[in-house]
Amino acid sequence: MIVLGIETSCDETAAAISQDGRILSSQVSTQTIHRKFGGVVPEIASREHEKLLNEMVVDTLQIANLSKLDLDGIAVTQGPGLSGTLIAGVCFAKGLAQGLQLPIIGVNHLEAHIFANFLADPALTFPFTCLLVSGGHTQIWLVNGLGDYELMGETRDDAAGEAFDKGARILGLGYPGGPEIEKLGKSGNKDSVQFPRALMQNQNLEFSFSGLKTALLYHMESNPNASKSDVAASYQFAIIDALTTKLNWAMKQSGCNTCVIAGGVAANQFMRDYVKKIMPQKKIIFPALSYCTDNAAMIAYLGELYLKSGKTSSVDFPVLPNMKLA
Numbered sequence: 166m167i168v169l170g171i172e173t174s175c176d177e178t179a180a181a182i183s184q185d186g187r188i189l190s191s192q193v194s195t196q197t198i199h200r201k202f203g204g205v206v207p208e209i210a211s212r213e214h215e216k217l218l219n220e221m222v223v224d225t226l227q228i229a230n231l232s233k234l235d236l237d238g239i240a241v242t243q244g245p246g247l248s249g250t251l252i253a254g255v256c257f258a259k260g261l262a263q264g265l266q267l268p269i270i271g272v273n274h275l276e277a278h279i280f281a282n283f284l285a286d287p288a289l290t291f292p293f294t295c296l297l298v299s300g301g302h303t304q305i306w307l308v309n310g311l312g313d314y315e316l317m318g319e320t321r322d323d324a325a326g327e328a329f330d331k332g333a334r335i336l337g338l339g340y341p342g343g344p345e346i347e348k349l350g351k352s353g354n355k356d357s358v359q360f361p362r363a364l365m366q367n368q369n370l371e372f373s374f375s376g377l378k379t380a381l382l383y384h385m386e387s388n389p390n391a392s393k394s395d396v397a398a399s400y401q402f403a404i405i406d407a408l409t410t411k412l413n414w415a416m417k418q419s420g421c422n423t424c425v426i427a428g429g430v431a432a433n434q435f436m437r438d439y440v441k442k443i444m445p446q447k448k449i450i451f452p453a454l455s456y457c458t459d460n461a462a463m464i465a466y467l468g469e470l471y472l473k474s475g476k477t478s479s480v481d482f483p484v485l486p487n488m489k490l491a
């Protein structure tokens with residue numbers, strides 16, 4: 166089975182092809198135009214998707230050495246995300262599916278992030294615990310099977326990726342903030358500033374990062390000459406330490422021996438090393454770096470799984486900017 170995936174939930178325009186669980190091609194174009202605004206401008210992002218999508222799909226098919234007529238279905242991100250950018254992708258996908266008389270599958274972007282781990286380890290089996298850490302979400306899930314998910318904990322305020330992005334802004338770094346803080350923190354001492362970790366009692370699986378961001382702001386106001394690399398390393402450590410500690414508790418509570426890390430923050434190398442150090446006895450899976458941040462390979466892969474299981478969407482399905490996982 167051959168499925169085209171399309172992803173436009175935020176500022177990455179992406180297209181990919183999955184055939185029998187293997188990714189034949191995956192193209193991502195990150196819209197750099199937003200950097201000068203310090204964050205994504207939804208209206209501009211939607212227009213960029215509209216401009217880029219056709220070329221992305223043509224290129225992706227060409228790289229896979231396929232024509233549109235070889236496709237068995239089209240999968241597209243239905244939500245969550247920015248409404249305008251989702252509409253750009255979904256309208257394009259619906260038009261293409263109608264024209265080619267193909268089934269269409271509206272895919273949950275969060276679920277696709279989780280399933281990107283099957284691309285890293287095709288032998289992954291259910292159940293497993295998932296730490297989902299992106300720009301908009303920080304959640305721990307118990308994943309029992311396709312479509313069977315139990316929420317174990319989530320953030321009360323900012324997502325981990327958002328904490329990186331807001332922290333980077335306070336430190337005068339660029340957007341997205343995660344890679345910037347990681348780069349700067351590499352030469353810093355992670356123990357130089359004791360930033361707070363919230364809700365750390367009684368194996369609580371909820372997160373909170375808004376106090377951490379405020380602590381960083383106050384620290385920089387009172388220590389304007391502080392070494393930014395030390396501060397970046399300590400700030401990153403505070404986020405990763407909270408995530409890892411709670412993931413470890415969740416593994417104990419669920420009794421799972423395997424966990425996967427999903428979403429853009431999973432690209433963080435310090436986190437990859439730290440999780441393995443804290444949980445040496447567990448099986449820990451991270452997606453390939455190119456499949457951590459937003460991409461269409463994960464959409465095509467999950468879309469193909471649903472198509473194989475007989476689940477498709479009606480052609481009038483709506484975009485769901487606040488789409489939930491369970």
Ligand code: KG4
Pocket residue numbers: 175298299300301302325326327329330341342343344347428429430431432433434457458459
């Ligand atoms: O999954 P993603 O690409 O988009 C959403 O679905 O939100 O995640 C984007 C988030 C951003 O907040 C970005 O700063 C963060 O992932 N991120 C990182 C790293 N690379 C991306 N955070 C920490 N370290 C990184 N290397």
Ligand code: ZN
Pocket residue numbers: 274278299300428429458459
């Ligand atoms: Zn994402």
